Amino acid sequence: MSLTLREMSLSEAGALAFKAARGAGMEWGLAEEARVSVTWVNSHGLPGLPALLSVLEAGLKPMQGTVNGPADVVCLSVLHAGAALSDHGRIPAEGLHLPAVVGSLLMVPFVAHLSGVYSIEWRTHDASAQVTVRGGSEPCLWCAGSPATHGAARLSIMPLVDAPAGAPIARSTRAFVHIDHLKRLEAFAAATYAPATEASRARGAGGAD
Amino acid sequence: MVKRAAPPLADTLSGLRPPSKVMRLERMGCFHASPLSFMRQLTARAVRDDWQFFMADWQVDAQGVGHAVLRAQTGARTYSLVAFFHDLPDELRSDRVIATAWDATFTLFDGVPDEADLTRLAANVPVQEAGRISETELTLSRANRSVRLWEKVVSALANGQQPDTAELGEVGYLMRTTAVYGSGKFGAADYETISTRAEVAAPFQAEMLTVYLIRWAVTELVQHMARARAAAQGTQAAALDPDIARGLGIGNSTGLGMAPFLMTHPKLIHAWVSARESALALVRAQQTPDPEAWALVLTLAQIMSAKVATWRTDHPRQQERDAGFSDDLARIITRLEAGGTTWDTLIDWAETALTLEGQEWLVSAILEPYAAHLDAIAAEMSVPTEAHRIDGQMTVGALKALIALHYSWATEIDWDAAEAQARVWYTSAEKLEPRLGERAEEPVEEYEQPLAPGRDIAKLHAILSAWPEDAPVAEFALANPALRHALRRVQIIAAHPFGEIQDNTIAAHMMPIDLLRAKLSFFGAQRFDPRSDRWVRICMFAGAPLPPDLSAQSECRWPYWQAPWEGA
Numbered sequence: 001m002s003l004t005l006r007e008m009s010l011s012e013a014g015a016l017a018f019k020a021a022r023g024a025g026m027e028w029g030l031a032e033e034a035r036v037s038v039t040w041v042n043s044h045g046l047p048g049l050p051a052l053l054s055v056l057e058a059g060l061k062p063m064q065g066t067v068n069g070p071a072d073v074v075c076l077s078v079l080h081a082g083a084a085l086s087d088h089g090r091i092p093a094e095g096l097h098l099p100a101v102v103g104s105l106l107m108v109p110f111v112a113h114l115s116g117v118y119s120i121e122w123r124t125h126d127a128s129a130q131v132t133v134r135g136g137s138e139p140c141l142w143c144a145g146s147p148a149t150h151g152a153a154r155l156s157i158m159p160l161v162d163a164p165a166g167a168p169i170a171r172s173t174r175a176f177v178h179i180d181h182l183k184r185l186e187a188f189a190a191a192t193y194a195p196a197t198e199a200s201r202a203r204g205a206g207g208a209d
Numbered sequence: 210m211v212k213r214a215a216p217p218l219a220d221t222l223s224g225l226r227p228p229s230k231v232m233r234l235e236r237m238g239c240f241h242a243s244p245l246s247f248m249r250q251l252t253a254r255a256v257r258d259d260w261q262f263f264m265a266d267w268q269v270d271a272q273g274v275g276h277a278v279l280r281a282q283t284g285a286r287t288y289s290l291v292a293f294f295h296d297l298p299d300e301l302r303s304d305r306v307i308a309t310a311w312d313a314t315f316t317l318f319d320g321v322p323d324e325a326d327l328t329r330l331a332a333n334v335p336v337q338e339a340g341r342i343s344e345t346e347l348t349l350s351r352a353n354r355s356v357r358l359w360e361k362v363v364s365a366l367a368n369g370q371q372p373d374t375a376e377l378g379e380v381g382y383l384m385r386t387t388a389v390y391g392s393g394k395f396g397a398a399d400y401e402t403i404s405t406r407a408e409v410a411a412p413f414q415a416e417m418l419t420v421y422l423i424r425w426a427v428t429e430l431v432q433h434m435a436r437a438r439a440a441a442q443g444t445q446a447a448a449l450d451p452d453i454a455r456g457l458g459i460g461n462s463t464g465l466g467m468a469p470f471l472m473t474h475p476k477l478i479h480a481w482v483s484a485r486e487s488a489l490a491l492v493r494a495q496q497t498p499d500p501e502a503w504a505l506v507l508t509l510a511q512i513m514s515a516k517v518a519t520w521r522t523d524h525p526r527q528q529e530r531d532a533g534f535s536d537d538l539a540r541i542i543t544r545l546e547a548g549g550t551t552w553d554t555l556i557d558w559a560e561t562a563l564t565l566e567g568q569e570w571l572v573s574a575i576l577e578p579y580a581a582h583l584d585a586i587a588a589e590m591s592v593p594t595e596a597h598r599i600d601g602q603m604t605v606g607a608l609k610a611l612i613a614l615h616y617s618w619a620t621e622i623d624w625d626a627a628e629a630q631a632r633v634w635y636t637s638a639e640k641l642e643p644r645l646g647e648r649a650e651e652p653v654e655e656y657e658q659p660l661a662p663g664r665d666i667a668k669l670h671a672i673l674s675a676w677p678e679d680a681p682v683a684e685f686a687l688a689n690p691a692l693r694h695a696l697r698r699v700q701i702i703a704a705h706p707f708g709e710i711q712d713n714t715i716a717a718h719m720m721p722i723d724l725l726r727a728k729l730s731f732f733g734a735q736r737f738d739p740r741s742d743r744w745v746r747i748c749m750f751a752g753a754p755l756p757p758d759l760s761a762q763s764e765c766r767w768p769y770w771q772a773p774w775e776g777a
Contacts, residue, residue, distance in 0.1 A: 007343070007344075007396065008396060009344070009393030009394075009396060009397060009398065009399045010393065010399050010401070011392060011393035011394075011399050011400075012393050012394065012395075012396065027690045027691045027693060027694070028659045028691075028693070028694040029686075029690060029691075029692070029693020029694035029695075029696070029697060030690055030693060032693075032694055032697065033693075036596045039596075067687050067688060068684075068687075069687070072687075073687065080690070083599075083686070083693070084683070084686075084687050086598055086599070086601070087599050087601030087682070087683035087686050087687070088601055088681075088683045089601055089602055089683070113598050173344065173398070173399065173401070173402045174344060190638065192636060192656060192658075193636050193637060193638035193641065193656065194635045194636065194637050194638065194644070194646075194652075194653045194656040195637075195638055196637055196638045196639035199651065200637055200639075200644060200646065200651065200653070201307070201637075201639065
């Protein structure tokens with residue numbers, strides 16, 4: 001994998017997330033969630049695009065049976081579960097525990113949408129990460145350990161009484177992604193582009209000379 | 210930037226023309242620039258805050274190849290237009306997005322570029338989309354010379370003469386931009402990073418400043434080349450007559466690339482349109498118009514009448530509209546000369562007596578006398594973000610009521626009819642150019658972009674009918690992920706009703722140029738000249754003083770300044 005990093009604007013990274021999610025087969029509304037979630041994560045200096053790539057490469061499965069909440073759709077993707085969580089607008093007092101979540105980092109923005117303070121922890125067989133988020137109109141984020149875990153993780157969201165005492169993560173105005181990850185995301189995005197043809201060029205576009 | 214809390218919707222809409230009237234494509238395709246337009250906001254602020262402009266660097270050879278740096282000092286900050294001028298063979302000159310070479314390329318640098326910056330920009334800006342810019346750049350742009358005018362102007366000036374004003378009037382510009390990218394495109398700084406700066410917080414101010422400085426650079430370039438030619442041929446070059454220079458704008462070719470923006474930014478479009486409608490309501494609420502204001506609008510109508518007489522277009526629909534507008538202006542002048550009424554009565558009269566062109570021009574024109582009082586409204590034209598979390602606690606019944614309130618126009622369309630879904634918005638792999646295809650004739654449906662909100666919300670409406678009224682929307686969204694974007698849209702429009710075009714954007718006879726015109730009018734564009742149903746040429750900053758000449762007096766209502774070819 002290339003170690004070269006591409007610096008992007010946040011909107012550029014968000015637009016790529018939107019197209020890649022759609023290109024991977026997500027519904028438009030979920031692709032919108034991908035854009036918002038990736039942009040939010042990037043704006044806190046965390047690697048949103050690689051997290052999305054792991055989600056898309058894990059594949060999207062069709063929804064089956066009756067669904068009642070985030071736990072029933074987490075098999076589809078973390079974005080489906082996050083959207084359901086955000087829509088329902090609350091986390092039970094006993095917390096929410098989701099098995100086998102890929103791209104757990106992308107859950108954080110959905111929790112940040114809720115008012116209150118929450119711990120979000122995800123654990124794989126060999127790594128774990130924990131963030132604390134204080135939600136609301138001006139969310140703050142505290143991070144312990146590397147949030148970029150690989151593979152499916154067990155994810156737990158627990159209400160907390162207080163936020164940590166230290167300074168929250170500083171905001172970032174840029175996104176950074178390995179060129180290799182970028183190319184793989186662009187390959188997903190490319191599925192949303194119609195092949196270039198002379199007929200399309202002649203009749204489909206505006207502008208001439 | 211700290212935004213004022215939005216007032217309750219009922220108050221917001223009180224006294225405004227309803228979205229069902231304003232947000233129709235045919236009317237939007239007749240919008241005119243106003244004091245709230247972004248070019249006007251830029252020049253007004255530049256005067257108010259005493260911006261200074263400098264030609265900081267000019268390294269251009271006799272053939273017009275090289276680079277230049279033009280600086281705008283706004284007080285707290287400096288912005289630098291870095292311009293690269295190229296020797297472009299005629300056969301490569303194309304206004305299409307898919308072009309790969311241009312006569313000139315530009316970027317707006319945030320600050321003062323050093324040598325390393327200029328070296329980096331020289332490697333990236335001339336190749337436009339194929340290069341990368343950084344957070345110190347705010348825009349990326351390019352322009353092509355007018356083939357009809359450029360050589361004639363250089364030649365005339367080199368021979369010590371002024372160019373033919375009739376020919377200048379036919380075109381209106383020496384160069385036309387074919388794209389002005391901002392807001393994070395190709396690595397540039399995001400709007401959010403500059404949104405707290407007062408001088409560029411209004412919409413598209415970095416882009417407008419770019420174009421304003423490009424116009425100055427182009428004026429300098431054409432005279433530079435004339436001087437070089439004169440030196441080579443042993444003649445004495447003339448300087449471009451200041452009135453001619455002021456009358457020339459920067460052209461722009463706008464195709465479908467701009468159209469999706471109006472559908473994908475509902476909160477922003479609401480902010481723009483509701484600002485204009487709020488300003489209109491403010492003026493209409495005056496019981497007795499100030500006689501000076503009345504006289505000013507009469508003068509503006511007379512000037513506009515002279516200007517319209519010089520407009521040329523080959524597009525039959527626009528020819529008809531321009532002819533109607535010309536007649537409208539004659540009626541407006543007669544009506545204003547008669548006096549004795551209120552702005553409110555005048556607007557009511559316009560709705561029965563004038564074409565849409567005349568109606569919408571009058572809306573913009575009666576704002577002119579009150580331009581200085583519109584700052585608070587103008588400040589509401591930016592929005593911090595388009596992101597919107599779905600309110601899952603809303604009931605299905607409430608959602609259905611919102612659809613009934615805001616989307617009856619969509620649910621009344623027979624979406625099974627072929628003409629209702631005749632078109633497909635898609636993105637081509639070719640430089641990611643947005644295109645509009647024919648659903649029945651081209652294999653592009655699988656690439657369709659979500660740019661038909663009316664259709665998608667009609668579908669949402671149909672499926673909602675099977676759900677209990679008291680079910681929370683969260684449950685519906687969970688079971689219907691394919692309609693999530695439509696559901697979100699309804700909730701957005703409920704709070705931003707001017708954010709939705711109340712017409713079918715994929716109909717067989719939809720005219721994309723109406724979309725373009727609506728957006729361009731908010732930019733402050735003039736001289737709309739559709740070249741087909743899908744792209745339009747316009748002029749920007751024509752009549753505006755060049756940066757070194759900018760003053761309170763010269764800036765005042767510059768769109769109504771008359772060039773020598775406009776009956777001045």
